[in-house]
Amino acid sequence: MPIPKAKKLEMLRSLLLARRFEEALTELCQIEGKIPGMMILCTGQEAVGAGVCAALQPQDAIISNHRSHSHLLAKGADPKALMAEIFGKRTGCNKGKSGTLHLAVPEVNAPCTTTVVGGGPPIAVGRAFAQQYRQEKAVTVCFIGDGATNEGSFHEALNLASLWALPVIFVCENNLYAGAQRFEEHTRAPNIADRAAGYAMPGVVVDGNDALAVYTSASEARARAVAGEGPTLIEYKTYRWRGHGESDLQLYQPKEEIAAWQATCPIPKLRAEMLAQGLIGAEALQAMESDIAAIVQEAIRFAEESPYPEPHEALEDVFA
Amino acid sequence: MSKLTMVQALNLALRQEMAKDDRVIVLGEDVGRDGGVFRVTEGLIDEFGEERVLDTPLAEAGIVGMSIGMAVNGLRPVCEIQFSGFTYQAFHQIESHAARMRWRTQGRLPVPMVLRAPYGGGVRALEHHSESREVYYAHTPGLKMVIPSGPRNARALLVSAIRDPDPVIFYEPKAVYRAYREEVPEEEETLPLGRSQVAREGGDITLIAYGAMVRPALEAAQRLEEENGVQAEVIDLLTLAPLDDSLFTASARKTGRVLVVHEAPRSFGPGAEIVTRLVEQSFYHLEAPIRRVTGYDIVIPLFAREKSYLPHTQRILKAAREVLETVA
Ligand SMILES: Cc1ncc(C[n+]2csc(CCOP(=O)(O)OP(=O)(O)O)c2C)c(N)n1
Numbered sequence: 194m195p196i197p198k199a200k201k202l203e204m205l206r207s208l209l210l211a212r213r214f215e216e217a218l219t220e221l222c223q224i225e226g227k228i229p230g231m232m233i234l235c236t237g238q239e240a241v242g243a244g245v246c247a248a249l250q251p252q253d254a255i256i257s258n259h260r261s262h263s264h265l266l267a268k269g270a271d272p273k274a275l276m277a278e279i280f281g282k283r284t285g286c287n288k289g290k291s292g293t294l295h296l297a298v299p300e301v302n303a304p305c306t307t308t309v310v311g312g313g314p315p316i317a318v319g320r321a322f323a324q325q326y327r328q329e330k331a332v333t334v335c336f337i338g339d340g341a342t343n344e345g346s347f348h349e350a351l352n353l354a355s356l357w358a359l360p361v362i363f364v365c366e367n368n369l370y371a372g373a374q375r376f377e378e379h380t381r382a383p384n385i386a387d388r389a390a391g392y393a394m395p396g397v398v399v400d401g402n403d404a405l406a407v408y409t410s411a412s413e414a415r416a417r418a419v420a421g422e423g424p425t426l427i428e429y430k431t432y433r434w435r436g437h438g439e440s441d442l443q444l445y446q447p448k449e450e451i452a453a454w455q456a457t458c459p460i461p462k463l464r465a466e467m468l469a470q471g472l473i474g475a476e477a478l479q480a481m482e483s484d485i486a487a488i489v490q491e492a493i494r495f496a497e498e499s500p501y502p503e504p505h506e507a508l509e510d511v512f513a
Numbered sequence: 514m515s516k517l518t519m520v521q522a523l524n525l526a527l528r529q530e531m532a533k534d535d536r537v538i539v540l541g542e543d544v545g546r547d548g549g550v551f552r553v554t555e556g557l558i559d560e561f562g563e564e565r566v567l568d569t570p571l572a573e574a575g576i577v578g579m580s581i582g583m584a585v586n587g588l589r590p591v592c593e594i595q596f597s598g599f600t601y602q603a604f605h606q607i608e609s610h611a612a613r614m615r616w617r618t619q620g621r622l623p624v625p626m627v628l629r630a631p632y633g634g635g636v637r638a639l640e641h642h643s644e645s646r647e648v649y650y651a652h653t654p655g656l657k658m659v660i661p662s663g664p665r666n667a668r669a670l671l672v673s674a675i676r677d678p679d680p681v682i683f684y685e686p687k688a689v690y691r692a693y694r695e696e697v698p699e700e701e702e703t704l705p706l707g708r709s710q711v712a713r714e715g716g717d718i719t720l721i722a723y724g725a726m727v728r729p730a731l732e733a734a735q736r737l738e739e740e741n742g743v744q745a746e747v748i749d750l751l752t753l754a755p756l757d758d759s760l761f762t763a764s765a766r767k768t769g770r771v772l773v774v775h776e777a778p779r780s781f782g783p784g785a786e787i788v789t790r791l792v793e794q795s796f797y798h799l800e801a802p803i804r805r806v807t808g809y810d811i812v813i814p815l816f817a818r819e820k821s822y823l824p825h826t827q828r829i830l831k832a833a834r835e836v837l838e839t840v841a
Contacts, residue, residue, distance in 0.1 A: 344602070
């Protein structure tokens with residue numbers, strides 16, 4: 194099936210927004226005291242979030258992990274509310290309680306991102322069960338890293354989803370590293386997708402830096418899921434350009450390896466293709482870029498000018 | 514003697530115990546080549562090789578379960594969980610197996626293992642990376658729960674924990690990891706588990722603390738002396754379970770006034786047990802109600818509000834003065 198032009202434009206925009214958003218964060222978190230705690234970026238991997246979310250409908254849900262910025266932006270979360278949350282401000286999407294690691298935006302059906310590695314998959318299965326039970330034509334996507342597939346909860350979740358043919362798409366972003374550990378140092382199987390066989394569900398390997406391939410594979414998995422045919426495990430091969438977090442010196446990532454993957458950056462790839470096919474012109478592209486730059490600037494301004502939560506607000510929302 | 518941070522002191526303990534006893538195995542996520550999130554295991558893999566320093570996949574239940582299996586078959590595993598908040602992934606192994614094997618087998622299967630994890634606030638990181646839930650393990654019969662407060666006692670306690678015949682949950686106050694240096698002797702030094710210490714002597718009020726809270730308690734004691742002419746005694750618990758109540762109940766009988774400090778949430782926190790022991794053993798000597806300065810009954814808040822959550826010198830001082838001013 195040919196991919197509609199509007200979808201391609203949506204993906205290009207998502208890619209650029211996530212990239213510019215994180216480029217700003219890269220700079221901001223170097224300023225002492227500006228942003229709390231850890232800063233975990235998905236730079237280089239944005240095609241997964243962009244492509245998968247373009248294949249989804251608003252009623253579909255995503256459960257994300259610690260590397261969530263591109264997922265949430267592509268799902269339609271408000272960049273201002275995200276930025277303010279990352280700053281720990283009370284105007285953030287979680288009133289400054291979650292920071293970057295537990296960003297939750299239920300309004301766009303992104304109810305949970307969790308930094309607890311392996312925490313997401315069973316929750317996604319439950320979400321999908323509820324969708325099936327309520328006969329919604331919807332799916333739940335669970336984003337996880339390659340390292341997360343070694344947690345027991347991942348395997349429990351795959352089995353549960355398979356057993357009850359639930360509408361889940363397990364999306365594994367294999368960015369070659371889990372912390373400082375290379376993929377082949379933590380897993381013998383050549384592909385994460387191979388694990389699907391043990392749970393009698395399709396497991397597919399896709400180029401995670403090709404937004405269009407991501408879109409197509411996610412669309413197929415979605416179609417299967419809403420048709421009641423059950424879950425799919427998709428492994429997107431991609432690469433983490435930056436360290437695990439921004440304080441990581443990346444001593445274990447060879448410079449040539451980073452450079453080689455940067456050469457496969459998803460943005461120029463899609464951009465060049467769209468320019469060549471006349472799906473976007475140089476001027477429109479420029480307009481898109483400046484529009485996104487303005488959105489990011491506005492998000493930063495909003496975050497900076499917003500107040501921190503009052504101390505007593507930390508005591509709120511413990512119970513109903 | 515050299516002046517070491519707590520991170521270096523813990524590293525020294527591991528290095529020396531590994532050199533001495535080839536049953537000691539270190540395992541965990543990124544503990545090998547990377548040297549651990551906080552660098553506690555740095556260099557061990559170079560010295561002792563991949564057979565004894567295992568870089569595991571992300572699998573906390575697997576790491577702890579494997580440690581149990583090793584321990585019941587003659588090894589002395591020391592596993593690291595990157596943050597105490599991620600020990601929950603392994604809770605079933607800790608609670609259902611590590612803690613119970615000796616009892617179940619009438620002593621035939623002891624579990625000599627150590628689970629190390631950094632705990633507590635002060636690094637402005639979210640939730641699991643900053644919390645203080647030691648009471649889960651202190652509450653579990655069969656586990657020892659040890660929490661050092663400074664470089665020197667951290668080294669000595671870790672050596673004892675590794676040699677201990679029972680499972681030890683060893684929580685390291687990450688706020689103290691690099692906060693200051695202390696003389697740590699190169700030659701072997703141990704401290705008995707299950708014993709508290711007097712960190713500062715005084716006869717007017719007793720401050721009971723452990724881990725990262727010992728420093729603010731000592732600072733508060735110093736200021737009470739300077740500003741109020743009051744001598745505070747500070748008790749450093751060092752081990753939460755089994756709890757050594759001998760020193761603090763004796764101290765309470767001497768001072769009649771007690772303040773308990775912990776960063777763990779307040780309700781059912783370690784303070785609840787401590788105060789109960791005081792009531793049981795020192796009640797007739799108390800001259801004022803016991804007070805607690807603790808975390809709140811919430812998830813530790815992020816960043817901007819972490820400081821309001823964590824007990825700090827000012828909060829301790831204020832509460833101590835209230836206790837001192839109370840006339841029975
Ligand atoms: C249960 C748990 N264990 C350990 C950690 C610390 N940690 C956070 S992310 C991470 C690596 C995750 O690797 P992967 O799943 O491959 O995702 P990536 O970071 O590569 O996106 C680790 C070890 C955690 N957050 N949760």
